[in-house]
Amino acid sequence: MKAILALTISAALAAAGLAGVANAADAAKIGGTAAAETVHAVLTSPPQVPPPTGRSKPAKVVVELEVIEKELPIAEGSTYTFWTFGGTVPGSFIRVRQGDTVEFHLNNHPSSKMPHNIDLHGVTGPGGGAASSFTAPGHSSQFTFKALNHGLYVYHCATAPVGMHVANGMYGLILVEPPEGLPPVDREYYVMQGDFYTVGKFREKGLQAFDMQKAIDENPTYVLFNGSETALTGDRALTGKVGERVRLYVGNGGPNLVSSFHVIGEIFDKVWYEGGTHFQENVQTTLVPAGGAMIAEFRLDVPGSYVLVDHSIFRAFNKGALGVLKVDGPKDLAIYSGKEVDSVYLGDKATTLAAVDTAAKSAAAGTLSQEEQVAAGKALYAGTCSVCHQDSGSGLPGVFPPLAKSDFLARQKAEDLIRIVLRGLTGPVDVNGQRYDSVMPPMSQLTDDEIANILTFVRNSWGNQGDRVRKDEVQAVRAATPRAEGAAH
Amino acid sequence: MNTVLALAFAAALAGPGAADPDWARLPGNPAFKSVLAYEDTRAGVPVRAFELMRRPVSNADFLAFVRAHPQWQRGGVPAVFAESRYLQHWTGALDPGKAAAAQPVVHVSWFAAQAYCESLGTRLPSWTEWEYAAAADETREDARQDPVWRERILGWYANPSSRPLADVASQPADVHGIHDLHGLIWEWVDDAGSLLMSADNREQGGADKLQFCGAGALSAADRENYAVLMRTAMLSALQAEDVTANLGFRCARNLAGATP
Numbered sequence: 001m002k003a004i005l006a007l008t009i010s011a012a013l014a015a016a017g018l019a020g021v022a023n024a025a026d027a028a029k030i031g032g033t034a035a036a037e038t039v040h041a042v043l044t045s046p047p048q049v050p051p052p053t054g055r056s057k058p059a060k061v062v063v064e065l066e067v068i069e070k071e072l073p074i075a076e077g078s079t080y081t082f083w084t085f086g087g088t089v090p091g092s093f094i095r096v097r098q099g100d101t102v103e104f105h106l107n108n109h110p111s112s113k114m115p116h117n118i119d120l121h122g123v124t125g126p127g128g129g130a131a132s133s134f135t136a137p138g139h140s141s142q143f144t145f146k147a148l149n150h151g152l153y154v155y156h157c158a159t160a161p162v163g164m165h166v167a168n169g170m171y172g173l174i175l176v177e178p179p180e181g182l183p184p185v186d187r188e189y190y191v192m193q194g195d196f197y198t199v200g201k202f203r204e205k206g207l208q209a210f211d212m213q214k215a216i217d218e219n220p221t222y223v224l225f226n227g228s229e230t231a232l233t234g235d236r237a238l239t240g241k242v243g244e245r246v247r248l249y250v251g252n253g254g255p256n257l258v259s260s261f262h263v264i265g266e267i268f269d270k271v272w273y274e275g276g277t278h279f280q281e282n283v284q285t286t287l288v289p290a291g292g293a294m295i296a297e298f299r300l301d302v303p304g305s306y307v308l309v310d311h312s313i314f315r316a317f318n319k320g321a322l323g324v325l326k327v328d329g330p331k332d333l334a335i336y337s338g339k340e341v342d343s344v345y346l347g348d349k350a351t352t353l354a355a356v357d358t359a360a361k362s363a364a365a366g367t368l369s370q371e372e373q374v375a376a377g378k379a380l381y382a383g384t385c386s387v388c389h390q391d392s393g394s395g396l397p398g399v400f401p402p403l404a405k406s407d408f409l410a411r412q413k414a415e416d417l418i419r420i421v422l423r424g425l426t427g428p429v430d431v432n433g434q435r436y437d438s439v440m441p442p443m444s445q446l447t448d449d450e451i452a453n454i455l456t457f458v459r460n461s462w463g464n465q466g467d468r469v470r471k472d473e474v475q476a477v478r479a480a481t482p483r484a485e486g487a488a489h
Numbered sequence: 490m491n492t493v494l495a496l497a498f499a500a501a502l503a504g505p506g507a508a509d510p511d512w513a514r515l516p517g518n519p520a521f522k523s524v525l526a527y528e529d530t531r532a533g534v535p536v537r538a539f540e541l542m543r544r545p546v547s548n549a550d551f552l553a554f555v556r557a558h559p560q561w562q563r564g565g566v567p568a569v570f571a572e573s574r575y576l577q578h579w580t581g582a583l584d585p586g587k588a589a590a591a592q593p594v595v596h597v598s599w600f601a602a603q604a605y606c607e608s609l610g611t612r613l614p615s616w617t618e619w620e621y622a623a624a625a626d627e628t629r630e631d632a633r634q635d636p637v638w639r640e641r642i643l644g645w646y647a648n649p650s651s652r653p654l655a656d657v658a659s660q661p662a663d664v665h666g667i668h669d670l671h672g673l674i675w676e677w678v679d680d681a682g683s684l685l686m687s688a689d690n691r692e693q694g695g696a697d698k699l700q701f702c703g704a705g706a707l708s709a710a711d712r713e714n715y716a717v718l719m720r721t722a723m724l725s726a727l728q729a730e731d732v733t734a735n736l737g738f739r740c741a742r743n744l745a746g747a748t749p
Contacts (some may be wrong), residue, residue, distance in 0.1 A: 071649045081647045110574070113650045113735050114719065115673075136576060160722045164643075199640070209647040213636060295527040307601030338590035 020169055036101065037059050042086040043092035047238055048225045049188040049249060050095040052181055058099035065092060067116045067135070067157075067170075068109040074196060074222060075229040075320065077205040082227065083114065090192035090253060091155070091172030091226025098150040098179050103142065104129065110138035114158055117141075121291070122153035122174045139226040150178040150295040152275030154251050158437065163255050167197055167215050169227055171253030173293055178277075183295065186244035191323060192251040193229060193259045193310060194219035202319060203229075215253040218256040223315040227459045232308065232323030240300045242329025248299045253288030260311040261288050261296075262327065264306070285311050297455060302336045303329045355379050365470065370456065370468050377457025380450050385458075386445060393462040399438060401431040404462030408432075414469050417455050418477040421446065444456070448474040511668040511740070512540045516615050524717040536621045540728040541614060544657040545676065546605060548579075551591035551597070556583060571598040572730050576627055584629050591595075591656035593674050593737040599729035602677045606740035613679035614741035616724075620717065623670040625663040633717075642716035645672045651733055676739040681724045698742050 002435035040051040041063045053059075059231060068087050074080040085091025106118050111441075115136045119128035123145045156162075157170035173192065179451055197215040200206035200223065214221065225232050241244050252259045262285040271278040271286045272295040280286075288294050308323035309316035316322050329337065359376035362368040372419030382391065389395050393404035403409055408431040411419070424442040428435055446454070452469045520533030555562045561678075562582040563575055576596050580586025588594075597605075599613075608614050614622070624630035658668040668674075727733070 047569075083647050110734055111650050112733075113646060115723050134726055136731055137721075137730070137735070139726075160718050164646075164719075199644075207647070209640075209644045212639065212643055295599060 010083040046190045049190045053097045061100045062103045065106045066107045069112050076202045079207045089169035093190045096176040097177045100147045103144045106133045108135040112137040113321035118157040118159050119158035124170045130441045147176045148174045166255040185247045188247045194253040195257045196222040223319040224323040229320040240327045248307040251293040252288040259288040259344035263327045264307040300327045303327045365426045373453045375457040380454050401436045526530050541741050543592040545737045545739045548585045548588045551594040570600040592654050595737045596732040602738035611740040611742040616678045619678045639716050643672045675736040
């Protein structure tokens with residue numbers, strides 16, 4: 001009778017809403033506030049990231065994550081049986097807030113061959129949840145944890161043999177936001193590196209089997225971002241616009257390799273190295289350990305394609321660790337000009353070609369002076385003529401006639417000199433009392449400007465005295481001169 | 490006493506035939522090295538000579554069993570003995586439908602498998618017996634150190650299970666004349682429920698050890714033998730009433746005259 005009475009009373013209390021007190025006490029025990037709301041976590045597939053939680057208070061967050069074993073492309077024409085969290089490699093991105101109580105449901109699809117579990121590095125407790133989430137095919141496990149520490153954490157399957165489960169793609173990231181949230185940015189992306197071991201060679205076609213020996217030897221066939229050689233290229237490239245701030249959440253699932261993560265042509269303004277609380281600034285390349293993560297933030301200043309790589313660079317170009325961030329928007333020539341000059345590089349023969357530029361500009365403006373022509377001609381002479389006639393214009397006695405104080409040169413009219421340059425000169429000539437009988441090849445590849453400048457330089461150097469040679473004179477001779485056999489161009 | 494008599498009787502019926510079409514005789518091994526390390530079995534585990542079915546039990550075999558034993562028909566089995574997905578790949582309780590007669594039966598619980606074997610006067614093999622038998626390949630009794638043997642098993646894991654199961658005995662027989670110990674299905678063993686505990690149950694909680702990270706390596710004698718570890722991990726994930734799409738069984742029996 002007493003027992004029944006007690007039951008009745010407690011039922012009455014419950015009906016009056018006092019049962020809520022008991023719930024609150026429970027919630028307090030696991031750290032929640034009395035009125036913690038219940039929300040369902042938004043999970044996203046890579047490279048997308050769920051929106052910020054936007055909460056100022058902890059909540060109870062329900063996460064439903066499905067394990068599914070499926071055949072997916074690993075490279076063009078090659079597939080692999082991946083074991084996945086949420087049907088993708090890496091697995092779904094999970095985003096919670098520090099202080100949240102996370103009710104985690106791990107659902108192993110009935111078609112799975114294997115049992116699986118999950119070890120979240122953001123969990124404080126034995127096995128990171130692994131011991132409580134061991135789940136047979138067609139079963140679902142539930143466990144609850146409190147997100148005590150904020151940061152970016154890897155999660156992965158920890159079922160024996162762990163290495164094989166991880167090598168098959170069973171990893172992902174969970175972000176535990178700090179209470180104040182993260183500063184807003186324009187774009188957030190989710191990228192995770194992994195190494196893969198197949199019996200077939202890199203890019204061998206067809207369904208590829210797992211190679212345990214290669215995995216033990218840490219000799220991957222593929223090193224990939226987001227589980228496929230084409231995950232972040234072509235139409236699937238990450239995108240952004242000039243002026244935007246981008247935040248990358250980058251993890252490394254391993255199982256074996258450490259990543260030297262780098263974006264070609266960008267400097268990370270900030271890197272929360274190892275996914276922790278502090279950031280480093282102005283970083284070129286940052287290490288992402290196997291089973292670790294980091295957050296990188298940078299502003300997009302210049303349009304173009306930026307290539308994400310593991311800067312252990314053979315992995316990038318021979319094993320697939322490449323992704324692209326495509327940035328659209330107006331150019332900012334003050335930051336990056338694009339290609340300004342493509343000119344011949346002459347090594348130690350080069351004097352500055354700036355003089356050639358100056359002469360070209362003055363010619364265009366109609367203000368070309370003799371001094372400018374001589375300066376430009378000197379640079380061009382060094383590249384084209386000095387091999388034979390020598391820098392000093394002295395030639396080589398008996399082989400290449402001198403130009404310096406040359407009586408032969410002094411006798412020639414401008415159009416004769418132009419013709420010699422355009423057509424070359426073959427046969428005996430007498431210069432300063434010595435006979436030369438050799439071959440000068442045609443130099444018709446030189447432009448009219450260049451020939452005018454070179455001849456003006458030659459006529460006014462080494463003690464020679466002569467008039468300037470003008471571009472239109474060269475033009476006239478060239479028009480009247482058939483193109484020489486064997487001309488360089 | 491009844492059981493012993495029945496066993497002896499069944500064994501006598503089966504006869505001593507070395508060329509039995511359904512059963513293969515295995516010679517046993519006084520010191521078999523299991524992939525699992527137990528404190529008291531460093532020198533190996535004794536495996537007595539026994540007989541094992543040459544093929545996993547097929548849908549046709551199991552249909553005959555449920556006809557003869559209606560209490561094991563789908564829908565009539567208490568949930569503690571078989572979960573709701575018991576034989577769910579069949580169209581009806583006595584109609585395998587699209588499940589081919591020669592495919593191995595799956596979606597069977599440990600209790601159902603055990604009852605099937607008992608109906609033949611036999612039993613499920615122990616883990617050690619199963620592992621001992623499955624160490625063979627076509628030419629050797631113990632091929633486990635051969636990387637090729639391991640690769641073949643791992644190759645099966647790489648096959649997506651969305652593809653239909655092959656018929657039983659479509660793979661070549663091993664040196665004992667047994668088919669499909671690898672490469673087709675998981676198989677129930679008699680002691681699946683206590684598989685990962687030490688033989689004398691001193692290490693309570695040992696079953697959890699294989700479920701995550703480093704501990705798995707601690708209790709495995711042969712860490713490189715991932716292929717077999719996967720099987721122990723799989724079996725330890727299951728309760729006796731559970732069924733999965735890739736889990737079937739075969740039966741074992743003692744030799745006539747052998748002390749059980």
